[in-house]
Amino acid sequence: MITTTAPKILALDFDGVICNGLKEYFQTTLRTYQKIWSDHSQDNLQNWANSFYQLRPVIETGWEMPILLRALVLEYEKENIESNWHNICAEIVEQENLNKQQVMTALDGVRDHWIQTDLDNWLALHEFYPGVLEKLGKLLDSSTLLYIVTTKEGRFVKQLLKQQNLSFPESNIFGKEVKQPKYETLRQILKDNQETPNHLWFIEDLLKTLNTVKSQEDLTEINLFLADWGYNTVKSHELVKQDSAISLLSLNTFSKDFSKWIDA
Numbered sequence: 001m002i003t004t005t006a007p008k009i010l011a012l013d014f015d016g017v018i019c020n021g022l023k024e025y026f027q028t029t030l031r032t033y034q035k036i037w038s039d040h041s042q043d044n045l046q047n048w049a050n051s052f053y054q055l056r057p058v059i060e061t062g063w064e065m066p067i068l069l070r071a072l073v074l075e076y077e078k079e080n081i082e083s084n085w086h087n088i089c090a091e092i093v094e095q096e097n098l099n100k101q102q103v104m105t106a107l108d109g110v111r112d113h114w115i116q117t118d119l120d121n122w123l124a125l126h127e128f129y130p131g132v133l134e135k136l137g138k139l140l141d142s143s144t145l146l147y148i149v150t151t152k153e154g155r156f157v158k159q160l161l162k163q164q165n166l167s168f169p170e171s172n173i174f175g176k177e178v179k180q181p182k183y184e185t186l187r188q189i190l191k192d193n194q195e196t197p198n199h200l201w202f203i204e205d206l207l208k209t210l211n212t213v214k215s216q217e218d219l220t221e222i223n224l225f226l227a228d229w230g231y232n233t234v235k236s237h238e239l240v241k242q243d244s245a246i247s248l249l250s251l252n253t254f255s256k257d258f259s260k261w262i263d264a
């Protein structure tokens with residue numbers, strides 16, 4: 001009898017696992033910033049690009065990005081942003097009389113408008129990580145079911161995959177529109193497929209998200225992977241190396257057979 005270690009279901013995060021959208025993040029953030037803050041005393045917003053890229057791992061959902069740029073403009077120290085982002089973000093939101101929903105709506109509005117008016121330009125700001133599309137293409141032909149679980153709006157993901165000619169089933173893409181935490185979506189995927197957690201593997205680049213999945217009592221048997229090529233830090237790699245519930249995955253290993261993934 002042939003035994004296989006291939007998972008029945010593989011769920012992947014999108015940004016920082018499949019696609020590197022750092023350039024798009026920054027340009028969308030910049031445009032959103034200019035809508036929210038009309039005092040254009042900062043005509044050099046572009047100069048913050050590198051700091052923004054470096055600090056991207058602190059961001060959990062897109063709406064925080066304009067707040068991150070604001071924090072840089074307000075000259076919060078980088079180290080402080082890195083270790084204390086949650087509080088700084090809340091502080092700026094409060095001081096500037098903003099709310100999450102309003103910033104999120106502005107950001108998605110900028111993106112939608114950009115896609116409608118200059119799709120090619122918008123698409124060109126995205127880079128797919130080397131080998132990832134090829135691997136997904138192969139997996140789509142295999143017995144493993146694929147899902148994308150992302151905090152980006154699903155319609156943006158569909159647009160990007162369509163451009164790459166990857167025939168990813170659209171009903172298997174769960175974006176921000178599902179309005180629930182990722183662990184809830186994973187639970188739903190298991191239920192829809194009548195599968196048990198040990199048959200589900202999940203790749204994500206945000207350690208905090210993996211930890212929240214891990215802490216769900218009914219989901220502890222999901223195989224969790226931190227994509228080390230995404231928006232995370234060496235510090236989080238070190239934490240994962242000491243965590244038996246999460247495996248650190250490199251891009252090189254990702255392209256290999258599933259049997260190489262665990263304890264790689």
Ligand SMILES: [Mg+2]
Nearest residue numbers: 013015016205
């Ligand atoms: Mg991600």
